[in-house]
Amino acid sequence: MPQSLNINQLTAPGTYVYEDVAGLIPADIASFNRCYLVGSSASGTAKTPTQVTSADDFTTKFGASPATNAVKLFFANLSNGILFFVKAAGTTAADFVDAIEDSFDPDVHEQGFLICPEAFQNLSNQSDRTSVAVAMRDHCEGEGYDWVALVDSGPPATIDTTAEAATESANYTTARGHLAYFFPYVKDLADNLVPPSAAVAAIALRRYRVEGFAQPPAGVRYPVRGVKDVAVNVKKAEQAVVNPDGVNCLRNLPGQGVVVYGSRTRSASPYYRFVNTRIILSVFNRTLFRTLENGGVIFSAVDGQGVLFTRIRESVEAIAYRFWDGGAFFGAQPQDAFLVRCDRSNNPAIDLEAGIVRVDVYVAPVPTLERLLVTTYRVGIDQVQQAAGAS
Structure with missing residues (x-):
């Protein structure tokens, strides 16, 4: 967020340059090795x-x-x-x-x-x-x-x-x-x-x-x-x-x-x-924990403009996207595979006043092919295309 409330701490004339972080929290996928x-x-x-x-x-x-x-x-x-x-x-x-x-x-x-x-x-x-x-x-x-x-x-x-x-x-x-x-x-x-x-x-x-x-x-x-x-x-x-x-x-x-x-x-x-x-869920959960725990969001002020909520949500979405792109979450598109919610809809005032921020993450892990069913149809001569269309 822009620095505005700290200006009264700087009393000498001059230019002050500070370094901070913004945007997505960098994430490393947890290992299961x-x-x-x-x-x-x-x-x-x-x-x-x-x-x-x-x-x-x-x-x-x-x-x-x-x-x-x-x-x-x-x-x-x-x-x-x-x-x-x-x-x-x-x-x-x-x-x-x-x-x-x-x-x-x-x-x-x-x-x-x-x-x-x-x-x-x-x-x-x-x-x-x-x-x-x-x-x-x-x-x-x-x-x-x-x-x-x-x-x-x-x-x-x-x-x-x-x-x-x-x-x-x-x-x-x-x-x-x-x-x-x-x-x-x-x-x-x-x-x-x-x-x-x-x-x-x-x-x-x-x-x-x-x-x-x-x-x-x-x-x-x-x-x-x-x-x-x-x-x-x-x-x-x-x-x-x-x-x-x-x-x-x-x-x-x-x-x-x-x-x-x-x-x-x-x-x-x-x-x-x-x-x-x-395994997929264990690795995903551990990745979320490490990213958010080490990302500096704990003990941050929760602004009413949604800046912190957006940073948390987009950071989690970036992790979920990597799981989808890597074949761990199922869906033709990212929105089919995961959804992340972190806004006022799941963060009521009573929780915010208590220092609690909630992130709800919905994911669909890929299923496992355990049994493969193959059906062979016997059709008449010159009827393959017609039969296939009918079935």
Whole structure:
């Protein structure tokens, strides 16, 4: 805004030049480019997220660990991936829960996937596994985080059918898609049965680097590396029963290899059915937070001419446009994909007097192609165009 009310502070004759900012607030799109793995180890400091750059680096820093095979699986699928290991103080459910709840700071640790494969592989009691999954979900849903928990099915000797996986997955719920469940385990090149979450996280992050975070972490284009089979051969008819319930199956498809063939969350809401919907919204929300928090609008006077409202609205619109232009929001035109409201219509006097300004942002994340329906019509000779027009 023009400088007018500060002139009485300048009492000496002369010219005064000041620098200020105006226009849109510059924005950097938030990242979703890492994975946090919670497990136990022989050495290392507990409850301290530590980046490891390879399986060898992990062993050097943490020694022997039940999570070693999961770490190897992660780097087999993303050799230069960003992986943080969080050592739990022990191997009980309480130890894993404590590490999940007391190791992270939203101001320090960027958005990413949270996995705890050791807990789901080694905890024989369903109640214990549920405790860990709930802690993961609650953490990911927590203010300032907006992460996604990738939960493995239970021990392969216990959960070895799709029916058992469906029963187990019913224990894990999420209102807005912050948790996804995967079955079965995979068999690595040394014949170890390994929980799939590390591979799923790595494949997702690899695809985000190539195609962007709007893409689902599944499909034959990104087969699982470093494995030769699945612990349970899930048939299409079996997957048809459990897929609608959010059991994401890994399958060994002829000519394709082992692939992640499901990308649903454990949310009952149709608005949060797919993992990539959650990722898109998480990245968008984090981008808005950082831009507005660091943009200098907090503790600004709210003018009655709409200058501040306009600056906030246009800054948010610029971010939303980048998401639409990048293929994360659905619509033929920007107005079909998003709408931002920040004016007196949603900022009544009672809120303004209390120091509150509201911004309402309506967005339509891109949907996921999960099932492709192709219809073939048999028509008579010389009737193709006529039949096509009639249909």
